[in-house]
Amino acid sequence: MFNLRGVLWLGLYLLFILAPLFALMLGAMPPARGFWTEFAVALGYSGLAMMGLQFGLTARFRYVTAPWGEDVIYHFHRQVSLVAVGLVFAHPLIIFAAQPELLARPESGEIPIGAVAALLSLAALGALVVAALWRVKLKLSYELWHRTHIAIIGGIVHMVGWSFYLQDPAKRALWIALVAFWVVLLVYVRLVKPLFLLRRPYRVAAVQAQRGDATTLVMEPVGHAGFTFTPGQFGWLTVWGGAFNVTAHPFSFSSSAEAPGGRVEMTIRKLGDFTSTIASVKVGQRVYLDGPYGAFTIGQPADIHVLIAGGIGITPMMSMLLTLADRGDRRPVVLFYGSADPDSTIFQTELAALLPRLDLTIVPVLSKPPQGWAGETGHITAELLSRHLPPAYEQHEYFICGPNPMMDAVETALDRLGVPMSKYHSERYSFA
Ligand SMILES: Cc1cc2nc3c(=O)[nH]c(=O)nc-3n(C[C@H](O)[C@H](O)[C@H](O)COP(=O)(O)OP(=O)(O)OC[C@H]3O[C@@H](n4cnc5c(N)ncnc54)[C@H](O)[C@@H]3O)c2cc1C
Incomplete structure (x- = not known):
């Protein structure tokens, strides 16, 4: 399905990344320093522009996230961050490969502030990436990792400290405006939004x-x-x-x-x-x-709503079922609910209480069933779904939430049943 709002946001994103780079080429240019040096500088500027804009992606602006859903935005944030960090690291590597003499200590013995900031920000960025990829193995808390994002400030100090391309007042103004925009985003996220929350406890x-x-x-x-x-x-x-x-x-x-x-x-x-x-x-x-x-919401016209939950992924489904019951909605709903055993099956009593209030079929699927269990066991597969759902499968509306491996398997199963992507909705609890 063509998503005009999504395409517009993507266009705006690319504009914010590329326009500052192209603007550097306008007007008076400093003396050229060879292709590889200039190329490396372009990579550095692009990487920094991408990083700055990450605040906008994760600032919880509903209009930005709505066309895709928060999990997709965070996934994009993670992948784009890796690309941006790659660009930033390529920047000094290419410069030093093209001009190894730059590695020598300056005659004055004084290391310029721009170079110090560059070193610090590279070290902090390296730590940020290592922590992002291996946070759990390294036993770092999510909160600590969150704070390492401050690394980006070093990149800005380096850019301003070096200022080779920013001699021209117009270009300087443009980059100052861009950095100011990032700062405004940061102030909004860290100050304005919390102030708003403080007044609404x-x-x-x-x-x-x-x-x-x-x-x-x-x-x-x-x-x-x-x-x-x-x-x-x-x-x-x-x-x-x-x-x-x-x-x-x-x-x-x-x-x-x-x-x-x-x-x-x-x-x-x-x-x-x-x-x-x-x-x-x-x-x-x-x-x-x-x-x-979030965009994981019920409301689309469908003959049957099919809710497929694994473990704690039952929570949004519970809200959907309670709301349908409170609204007196009697459209058929089938809930496939995967959990290990009855002891770990959340909302058992609450779900049973909903049966008289809804046209609801519950299919519990246990991976470690107790002795004597007569219901479904193992994982939710295409065969299991087709045992409980009437064809045509592509006419039902599906909602999937659970651990990532389960969600991948269910999406593959739906694909096998001929359900188009437009008919299923997924909420991923792990942004990784
Ligand atoms: C849209 C959405 C809805 C969710 N709904 C539920 C729910 O109803 N019930 C429930 O139990 N869990 C839910 N989760 C998962 C829940 O947010 C994480 O389990 C929780 O944040 C883990 O924090 P922790 O410090 O205990 O664990 P940690 O071990 O620190 O984190 C475990 C994983 O959770 C994620 N995570 C941790 N902190 C954050 C954070 N601040 N922001 C984003 N992701 C984070 C990371 O991927 C991390 O690897 C939901 C997640 C998302 C994205």
């Missing part, structure tokens, strides 16, 4: 233990009406350290979009540093919620 109204190492936080707005969301969407939650905490965590809403008083619930499974603290949250605690986000 939430209070934890209940903390409910769930099966499968999960906990539901029930939150209600304090002194404001909250926000409305579409079932399937998610919000960024900050529990500790106040609204200005650098790292918020994304969680799907697991409650009905029709809940009164702006009340929202998130059901969180223990996984790492942050999620392991959720069970210790106290009733009455102040938390901050930024939302709603």
Whole structure:
């Protein structure tokens, strides 16, 4: 399906990356320094422009993320960052290969500030990439890794400190404007948005233990009406350290979009540093919620809605089912729910309670079934789906959420059943 808004945003993105580079070639030019040096400089500028714009990608602007979905944007952010870092590293390597004499210490003995900044930013960027790729193995917290993003400031100091191309006042003005734009984005994300959240706090109204190492936080707005969301969407939650905490965590809403008083619930499974603290949250605690986000929402016309969840991927499905029930919607829904065993199957009781209120079929699929289990076992495959769904498969609307390997397998299975990509929607919980 042609996505005009997506194409426009992509065009704008390319414009922001390439225009500053081409602008350097306008007007008065400094003396040429040979092809490879100039080429390397162009790579450096492009890499820096790409990095600066990353703030825009991850600043949670709904209009930017909506055409693709947040997970795709973060995936793009990750891949583009690697390309940008590659360009930035290629920049000095090519320069020194073309002009090895530059490696010699200057006669004055003083190393220029631009060179010091370059060295520091390269070292910090190297650390950022290593941490991004092997964060879990290195046992670094997500929060610490988040803070290493400051590396980009070194690149800007290097560019301004060297200023070979920025002698021309017009070019200097353009790059200053660009850097100012990045700073504005940063101020918006780190100051304006938190200030907004500070004025719209939430209070934890209940903390409910769930099966499968999960906990539901029930939150209600304090002194404001909250926000409305579409079932399937998610919000960024900050529990500790106040609204200005650098790292918020994304969680799907697991409650009905029709809940009164702006009340929202998130059901969180223990996984790492942050999620392991959720069970210790106290009733009455102040938390901050930024939302709603995401394009993983029910609402498209379909004969049957097919929800395919694995583990904690049940949370957006729960919100969809509760909302459909509250709205008295009796369209058929089939839920395929993969989990290890009954003990780790979250929302068992809540799902059973929904059966009389919906035209709902639940197909539990257990990978470690207990003795005597008569239901489906193993993984969700094309054969398993076709055992429970009537043809024509391409007319149903599919929603998939779960661990990445499960989602890949289900997407392949749907492809085998002849379901076009436009008929299924995926929400990936791991941005990796
Ligand atoms: C759109 C979306 C909806 C989600 N909904 C739910 C849900 O309903 N219930 C649930 O239990 N989990 C959900 N998650 C996953 C949840 O956000 C992570 O499990 C949680 O942030 C892990 O944090 P941690 O510090 O405990 O674990 P860590 O071990 O630090 O992180 C584990 C992985 O989670 C991701 N992650 C960690 N921190 C962040 C962050 N601040 N921002 C983005 N990604 C991060 C990284 O990929 C990381 O590798 C959702 C994720 C996304 C993207």
